[in-house]
Amino acid sequence: MTWVFGEFRLDPEQFQLSRSGEPVQAEPQVLSLLIHLIRHRNRMVTKEDLVDAVWGGRAVSDASISSRIRSARQAVDDDGVRQAVIRTVHGCGFRFVADVGSVPASVVGAPDDRTAVHPVGRPSIAILPFQPLGLSPDLAVLGEAIPHEIIEALSRLRWLAVIARGSSFRFHQPTPDLDAVATALAARYVLSGIIEAQNRTVAVTLELTDTNSREVLWADRLVARLGEIDDLRARIVVHLVSALEMHIPFHEAQIAQLNGPEGLDAWANYHLGLRHLYRFTASNTALAQACFTRAITADPRFARAHAGLSFTSFLDAFLRQGPDPAGAARASRRHAERSLELDALDPFANFTMGRSYWLTNQPEVAADWLARATTLNPNYAQGFYASAFTAMIAGDAPATMAGLDTSLHLSPLDPLLYGVHGVRAQILLQQEDYQAAADWADRAATAPRAHYLIAMIALAANGLAGRDNQATRWRHEALRLKPDATANDFFAAFPTRDALSRKKIAAELSRNGF
Structure with missing residues (x-):
C-alpha cells in the first residue's frame, strides 16, 4: 500500500518518497519519521513514540528530534510556520494533518523483491568461511575453524535459525555472491569475515549483512598476538553472540514497525514486542504484551511469545505497574510454565521461570532455573x-x-x-x-x-x-x-x-x- 498526499507518494515497503513521480532525497531517519507519523495520523505522536520508532529507544536530544522534524517538513514542502503537513502540539508531540489517501503498490509500480521487506518466520543466518589473507598453512585453517565454532555457539539460540556448516561452507570463494547465498540457503542474514596476519598479530574482521537490503548492519575488527589465538577465538564467539542478540532483533523490529501491524507473522510480532519490552514503562509494557498476544494468536505453540508474556507480567509485578501485583506474579509463573511446556530447552523460557520465583521470594528455586538457562546458553x-x-x-x-x-x-x-x-x-x-x-x-x-x-x-x-x-x-x-x-x-x-x-x-x- 502506498500513501498519497498532495503531490507526494510515500511507499513504506520500498522505503521511498516521491513528488510528481520524481524521487525525493531524504535520510533514512526522516523517512522512518514520516512513515510513523502517517501510520499514526489519527492521533498525536509523542516524542517518546518517535524516539522508539526512529532511534530504537536510544537516548537522543530534543535538538535531534527537532532537526529530523525540520528535515521531514522540508522533504514534503512544509515548514514550521505553515505546518500544513506536520503540526507541532507544543510540549506534547506531533501530528500528520495533511489529507492522506492510499493506493495498492501495483498502481505505482511493483516493489523490487529485494527492498519489499516482509520478514516471515524465525530469522535465519548463514555463517560463511572467513577469507584468509597472508596466513601460513597452519593458520589458514582458522578461516573454517572459527566460523564452525560460531555456528556451534549460535545453534544454542532458539530465536535464530543457523544454516548448517555443510551448506554454508559451500560458499568459500573470496567474494561470495549474496544473491546466490540468499537464494540457495534461504538466509535472511549472512556473516562473513576476513582473517589476516601481519606484524606477529592476527586480525579478524566481521561483517553482518541483511541479504534483502544488502545493508551492513554491524561490523567489527578484533586483533590478537599470534600467541593468543585461542583467546581470540573465544573472544570472537562471545563478542559475536552479544552483537547478534542486539542487532538482529532490533533490525527485525524496525522492519516490522515500518510495515505496520497488519499481516505480521508470529516472529515479527515477537521482535516488535521485544522492542517495547525493554523500555520499562507501563505503556510500553502494555504494548509489548499486545505484540506477544498477537504472536500467540498467529501461532499458539510459539514458546518464546509465551515467555514474553511472562516477562511483561513480571514487570507489572516487579515495578508495581498495575493494580494487582499478586495477580501479575501468578500470570508470570503461568506464562513461563506454558513456554516451558512448549520448549523446555529455550534459555529464555527458563530465564522467565526463574525470575517468576523472585516475585514469591524463593531465590533458591530461582537459582536452579537460571542456572539451567545459562547451561543451555553459556553466552546468555x-x-x-x-x-x-x-x-x-x-x-x-x-x-x-x-x-x-x-x-x-x-x-x-x-x-x-x-x-x-x-x-x-x-x-x-x-x-x-x-x-x-x-x-x-x-x-x-x-x-x-x-x-x-x-x-x-x-x-x-x-x-x-x-x-x-x-x-x-x-x-x-x-x-x-x-x-x-x-x-x-x-x-x-x-x-x-x-x-x-x-x-x-x-x-x-x-x-x-x-
Whole structure:
C-alpha cells in the first residue's frame, strides 16, 4: 500500500518518497519519521513514540528530534510556520494533518523483491568461511575453524535459525555472491569475515549483512598476538553472540514497525514486542504484551511469545505497574510454565521461570532455573545477571560478583545494564562499602531505561555514603518516575536476607520520605 498526499507518494515497503513521480532525497531517519507519523495520523505522536520508532529507544536530544522534524517538513514542502503537513502540539508531540489517501503498490509500480521487506518466520543466518589473507598453512585453517565454532555457539539460540556448516561452507570463494547465498540457503542474514596476519598479530574482521537490503548492519575488527589465538577465538564467539542478540532483533523490529501491524507473522510480532519490552514503562509494557498476544494468536505453540508474556507480567509485578501485583506474579509463573511446556530447552523460557520465583521470594528455586538457562546458553548475559541478582538476595557476595562480571563481559551494552550496576551497588551495601556502593548506584541510575527502584538504590547508597545532595537528587528522580513509590515497593522487589543492610536502607528511605 502506498500513501498519497498532495503531490507526494510515500511507499513504506520500498522505503521511498516521491513528488510528481520524481524521487525525493531524504535520510533514512526522516523517512522512518514520516512513515510513523502517517501510520499514526489519527492521533498525536509523542516524542517518546518517535524516539522508539526512529532511534530504537536510544537516548537522543530534543535538538535531534527537532532537526529530523525540520528535515521531514522540508522533504514534503512544509515548514514550521505553515505546518500544513506536520503540526507541532507544543510540549506534547506531533501530528500528520495533511489529507492522506492510499493506493495498492501495483498502481505505482511493483516493489523490487529485494527492498519489499516482509520478514516471515524465525530469522535465519548463514555463517560463511572467513577469507584468509597472508596466513601460513597452519593458520589458514582458522578461516573454517572459527566460523564452525560460531555456528556451534549460535545453534544454542532458539530465536535464530543457523544454516548448517555443510551448506554454508559451500560458499568459500573470496567474494561470495549474496544473491546466490540468499537464494540457495534461504538466509535472511549472512556473516562473513576476513582473517589476516601481519606484524606477529592476527586480525579478524566481521561483517553482518541483511541479504534483502544488502545493508551492513554491524561490523567489527578484533586483533590478537599470534600467541593468543585461542583467546581470540573465544573472544570472537562471545563478542559475536552479544552483537547478534542486539542487532538482529532490533533490525527485525524496525522492519516490522515500518510495515505496520497488519499481516505480521508470529516472529515479527515477537521482535516488535521485544522492542517495547525493554523500555520499562507501563505503556510500553502494555504494548509489548499486545505484540506477544498477537504472536500467540498467529501461532499458539510459539514458546518464546509465551515467555514474553511472562516477562511483561513480571514487570507489572516487579515495578508495581498495575493494580494487582499478586495477580501479575501468578500470570508470570503461568506464562513461563506454558513456554516451558512448549520448549523446555529455550534459555529464555527458563530465564522467565526463574525470575517468576523472585516475585514469591524463593531465590533458591530461582537459582536452579537460571542456572539451567545459562547451561543451555553459556553466552546468555541476562541469565548471568539474573543469577547474580538471586545470589545478592541470598547474600552470597562471591557468586554475585562473578555473575555480574560474566554478564558485563558478555554484553557490555545490555538493556538491563542498569540492573547489573544496581545489583553490584546492593551487594556492596551489604558489605558496608558505602562509597563504592554509591559510585555504582550512580552509574546504575544514569544508565538508559533505569526505573524508579534504581533511583531508590542510588538514594540509599548515597545517603549511607554521606552524599546528601546526591541522595536528594535521586529522591526527586524516584518520585518523578513513580510519585507513589514506597519503601514497601522497594523491599518487595529486593527481599534481601541481610538484616543489617535492610535496616539501614529502610532508615535512609524513611529519612527521605518513603
